[in-house]
Amino acid sequence: MPTNSKPTTDVKLSCRNVWKVYGKNPARFFDGTKGNLGDDAAAHAHAQEIRDSGHIVASANVSFDVHVGEIFVIMGLSGSGKSTMVRCLSRLVEPTAGEILLDGNNLLSADPKALIEFRRHKMGMVFQNFGLMPHLNVLDNVAFPLELQGIALKKRRAKAQEVINLVGLEGREASFPRQLSGGQQQRVGIARSLCVDPELWFLDEPFSALDPLIRRQMQDEFLRLQRDLNKSIVFITHDFLEALRIADRMAIMRDGHVVQIGRPVDLILNPADDYVRDFTNDVPWEMVLTAGDIADPARGFAPGMGRIGADTKLDLLLPYLAEHEAGVMVKDAEGRDLGAINARAVVKALATGMTDQAGIEP
Amino acid sequence: MSRLLNRPALVWGALAALSLALYLLRGQLPALVTYPQSWVLSPTAPMNAAMSAFVAAFGPTFRFFGWLLEFPVSAAQMVLQALPWSVIAAFFVLLGMVASGWRLASFIAASLLYMAVIGYWEESMNTLAIVLISVPMALLLGFAVGVLGFYSDRARRVIMPTLDILQTVPAFAYLLPILILFGFGTTVGLVASVLYAFSPMVRNTILGLRAVPPQVIEAGLMSGATPAQLFWKVRVPGAQNQMLLGVNQTTMASLSMVIIAAIIGGTDDIGWEVISSMRKAQFGESLLAGFVIALMAMALDRTTFAFAKRDRFTTQEAAGPNLWVIGAGVLGALLLLSFVVPPLAQWPEPWVFYPADAMNEALRSFILTWREAIETIKNTAFFFVMLPIKIGLQQAVSPFTWGFAMTPALVAAYAALVAAGAIWAFVKSHHTLAAMLLLWGVVSYIGLTNMPWPALFAILVYTAYVTAGARLALGAAIGLGFLLLAGIWPQTVLSLYLCGVAVLICFVLGTGLGIWASESETVSAVLRPVMDTLQTMPVFVILIPFVMVFKIGEFTALLAVIAYAIVPAIRYTEHGLRNLPRDVTEAAEAIGTTRWQLLYKVKLPLALPAIMLGLNQTIIYGIGMLVIAALVGTNGLGQQIYIGLGDGDFGVGMTAGIGMAVIAMVADRITQAISRRKQEQYGLASEFI
Numbered sequence A: 001m002p003t004n005s006k007p008t009t010d011v012k013l014s015c016r017n018v019w020k021v022y023g024k025n026p027a028r029f030f031d032g033t034k035g036n037l038g039d040d041a042a043a044h045a046h047a048q049e050i051r052d053s054g055h056i057v058a059s060a061n062v063s064f065d066v067h068v069g070e071i072f073v074i075m076g077l078s079g080s081g082k083s084t085m086v087r088c089l090s091r092l093v094e095p096t097a098g099e100i101l102l103d104g105n106n107l108l109s110a111d112p113k114a115l116i117e118f119r120r121h122k123m124g125m126v127f128q129n130f131g132l133m134p135h136l137n138v139l140d141n142v143a144f145p146l147e148l149q150g151i152a153l154k155k156r157r158a159k160a161q162e163v164i165n166l167v168g169l170e171g172r173e174a175s176f177p178r179q180l181s182g183g184q185q186q187r188v189g190i191a192r193s194l195c196v197d198p199e200l201w202f203l204d205e206p207f208s209a210l211d212p213l214i215r216r217q218m219q220d221e222f223l224r225l226q227r228d229l230n231k232s233i234v235f236i237t238h239d240f241l242e243a244l245r246i247a248d249r250m251a252i253m254r255d256g257h258v259v260q261i262g263r264p265v266d267l268i269l270n271p272a273d274d275y276v277r278d279f280t281n282d283v284p285w286e287m288v289l290t291a292g293d294i295a296d297p298a299r300g301f302a303p304g305m306g307r308i309g310a311d312t313k314l315d316l317l318l319p320y321l322a323e324h325e326a327g328v329m330v331k332d333a334e335g336r337d338l339g340a341i342n343a344r345a346v347v348k349a350l351a352t353g354m355t356d357q358a359g360i361e362p
Numbered sequence B: 001m002s003r004l005l006n007r008p009a010l011v012w013g014a015l016a017a018l019s020l021a022l023y024l025l026r027g028q029l030p031a032l033v034t035y036p037q038s039w040v041l042s043p044t045a046p047m048n049a050a051m052s053a054f055v056a057a058f059g060p061t062f063r064f065f066g067w068l069l070e071f072p073v074s075a076a077q078m079v080l081q082a083l084p085w086s087v088i089a090a091f092f093v094l095l096g097m098v099a100s101g102w103r104l105a106s107f108i109a110a111s112l113l114y115m116a117v118i119g120y121w122e123e124s125m126n127t128l129a130i131v132l133i134s135v136p137m138a139l140l141l142g143f144a145v146g147v148l149g150f151y152s153d154r155a156r157r158v159i160m161p162t163l164d165i166l167q168t169v170p171a172f173a174y175l176l177p178i179l180i181l182f183g184f185g186t187t188v189g190l191v192a193s194v195l196y197a198f199s200p201m202v203r204n205t206i207l208g209l210r211a212v213p214p215q216v217i218e219a220g221l222m223s224g225a226t227p228a229q230l231f232w233k234v235r236v237p238g239a240q241n242q243m244l245l246g247v248n249q250t251t252m253a254s255l256s257m258v259i260i261a262a263i264i265g266g267t268d269d270i271g272w273e274v275i276s277s278m279r280k281a282q283f284g285e286s287l288l289a290g291f292v293i294a295l296m297a298m299a300l301d302r303t304t305f306a307f308a309k310r311d312r313f314t315t316q317e318a319a320g321p322n323l324w325v326i327g328a329g330v331l332g333a334l335l336l337l338s339f340v341v342p343p344l345a346q347w348p349e350p351w352v353f354y355p356a357d358a359m360n361e362a363l364r365s366f367i368l369t370w371r372e373a374i375e376t377i378k379n380t381a382f383f384f385v386m387l388p389i390k391i392g393l394q395q396a397v398s399p400f401t402w403g404f405a406m407t408p409a410l411v412a413a414y415a416a417l418v419a420a421g422a423i424w425a426f427v428k429s430h431h432t433l434a435a436m437l438l439l440w441g442v443v444s445y446i447g448l449t450n451m452p453w454p455a456l457f458a459i460l461v462y463t464a465y466v467t468a469g470a471r472l473a474l475g476a477a478i479g480l481g482f483l484l485l486a487g488i489w490p491q492t493v494l495s496l497y498l499c500g501v502a503v504l505i506c507f508v509l510g511t512g513l514g515i516w517a518s519e520s521e522t523v524s525a526v527l528r529p530v531m532d533t534l535q536t537m538p539v540f541v542i543l544i545p546f547v548m549v550f551k552i553g554e555f556t557a558l559l560a561v562i563a564y565a566i567v568p569a570i571r572y573t574e575h576g577l578r579n580l581p582r583d584v585t586e587a588a589e590a591i592g593t594t595r596w597q598l599l600y601k602v603k604l605p606l607a608l609p610a611i612m613l614g615l616n617q618t619i620i621y622g623i624g625m626l627v628i629a630a631l632v633g634t635n636g637l638g639q640q641i642y643i644g645l646g647d648g649d650f651g652v653g654m655t656a657g658i659g660m661a662v663i664a665m666v667a668d669r670i671t672q673a674i675s676r677r678k679q680e681q682y683g684l685a686s687e688f689i
Ligand SMILES: Nc1ncnc2c1ncn2[C@@H]1O[C@H](COP(=O)(O)OP(=O)(O)O)[C@@H](O)[C@H]1O
Pocket: A022, A056, A057, A058, A076, A077, A078, A079, A080, A081, A082, A083, A084, A085
């Protein structure tokens, strides 16, 4: 799906060799290492050693960057350490080792007061089971973060009303959470997290508790919101298709380790191992491949061709190509022609994907 | 040794043999039948000495606090007396209206009107005043302790067992040390009621705070809450519903303790009316006053419960403030009006309707008419059920009671019968059952109070061992050993006997009713309000009708205990049967079970953990009521507590109180263990219990 404002390459949040170990005395495994053990193999060995001693390694040696304006998705099966990771980023969970840099400053050295300030002004978070205050109505739930900051009633309600309109809940201000459907409750959760205009937006499986149809609708609205808001986002999901639909880049986690990081298409074209390949196997290719991926520079513009953005997913192109024999010209963000594609090229690309997956040697 | 202990058939058989042998050797070894007086190491003297020393050191401090505490109570009493009755009544009616609606409001109106009409307004307000002062104190204390227990694991490890003890030591035993420390006065009732009533608030506070979902806490943190904000704006509101249930339970406990505390006298409240008229055998009076208590209890219960269960978080706010404004207006108007219209200020004397004499007359003629029937019921139960258990068949069977004597031939026949039963069970390879049959035969013959103490001691400890394990057995041995040493073993056995009979009847009758109620909506609908009433009623009041008809005595006490303790047996059985996992019962129905098969082969076994929990509650209730029942003439630990209370003898009263707590705790752990084992065995989640 196309986005207007592309992520920049400025790093907003950076995570370096973060470990979270549960158990009796986790700190003893990281004397002076800052979590950095050199290479990946060493980290795996160390994690195994920690597990053997009866501790639980929830996340191990996790490193990634989140760029300004980017949707960074963390994907993995349940228990793979996603929630732990996102909680380390907001320090709801204290990492056992490693570094977390927010705008280049070490978040882990922030004292409780500074941390509260960070949460009040820089971060917003959305939870899988919504985490709404059962005793507050929609308006006051959304205004809750502002209430904690001591902002006057009128002012905070006005601000909350704005965000409520943004998420499409106008009219339900006086309802209490238990009177709302799951989708509506999550809209409240989203509105609350946006109320303080955070720069960083954490979403821990925000749509996993919803019915599939609602989920799809919420994903679309989420993307629409992000087009306007341009936040730096860490989005957690266990649903690979959701990740594909939403991610600018994604990390795949397994047993606390990051297995692979990259754009969705990179992961699909070059899965790092069988674990990743298992996810990518049943992916509908047309949902992943973009026009830019298969544009053929050798084919120039021909009369009757339309023009299309490079990041248009193939599934959106199919109806057009079915009707237009000549194909379509792909242009990049600056409007330069990258090359044309036609129905045949698309079929070929999709077929190649299948061939790869079927394990047929070329 | 432990291999042997784990073969119940052998052990039960050995215990039967031991009982019989010691009993037969009672001439030669009297010390092994009746615990000899010379072995008693009574703790009462040192306890009294310690208490005296304590009072000498801290008495003035306590008395000072007692003196301080008089003020809020007398202030509240003064306010309630000074305000026109109509204003007070209107206030509570409005409260009922806000809490739940016009039905509760009219119930409250009727109750208050009753208090005024009957002429007990002043006494009722005096009782209410103590409750109104003690409840906030208990709530505050309970909340503070609960919060401490929530945040500190170490504190909780101290708090929880302390609460257990506070709730199992009979309420009367509290009164004694408080009486000694604070001296006579309303303070005793207040302090006792705070101590008795704060524990439900502690439990509910901890429960509520723990139940706030972690995601709500995280959402609060991510909204930028400081620790104080997190507590007051996230945790406390999240725990609000549970804590309001605590308010309900605390209020009820407070009222019941205030009533109980009236027994020490000197107060002009409704509890004292009941007790003094009961002592004077004025049943009409005591019933009229008892009714006030019952109504007050029900009104308080319904109101606080409605507040707890009110669906606050779905109603829109707009209607709220208006109602308060209207209410204030009504109260103000009434207050002004009562200056002009005196009957609104004070209920006029001529309007009082006090039918005590007529009721006494009616009762007298009722008893005269039904004398035969009443005597027959009483004697039958006493001679054929209670007495045999108490003193055994060997003594209970006499020409005077059963119409014939226990001749050697009859004894032989009895022995043969028991032996035949045991042999039959043994042949069917129910070895444990066979041994238990033997034991049962021996105990029935000897009688509980005549049982040689080493044998009874061993039987009780071994019961604890097979049901709940070595640790409880050790605890039981220590507790029972204390009772032996303290010289109150005979009273303990008497309490065991009365409580045991009551519990047995409750269990059989209550489980039966519970099964019936689970199968029939009509029965369930009829039983529910009766049980609600019995449970909210302060225990004294339950005594009244039984004493009226059957006079003072063990049988009356038994009935009162049963009336009170049967409720949980019914409740838990019905609840357990009705809340079984649906898939299991549906699967059984799909296989084609008949209704009876479904009940006996599927539902009852699965509901057993719940039924055992009901038994547990029945025992706790029974023991609690035992002390109250001692008021109407039973011997045993309950009476011992009264003796202590009457003589101001701390040691005697406290020892007996500890004795009851020991029995209660051991019985509690045993039944809990059985319930838990069944539950685990079936792999049932506790939500079905
Ligand atoms: N408080 C905790 N104590 C012990 N183990 C924990 C705790 N929280 C999470 N874990 C463990 O850490 C692992 C990762 O959990 P989590 O981050 O919740 O996974 P995910 O969100 O990917 O499902 C799991 O094995 C979980 O059992």
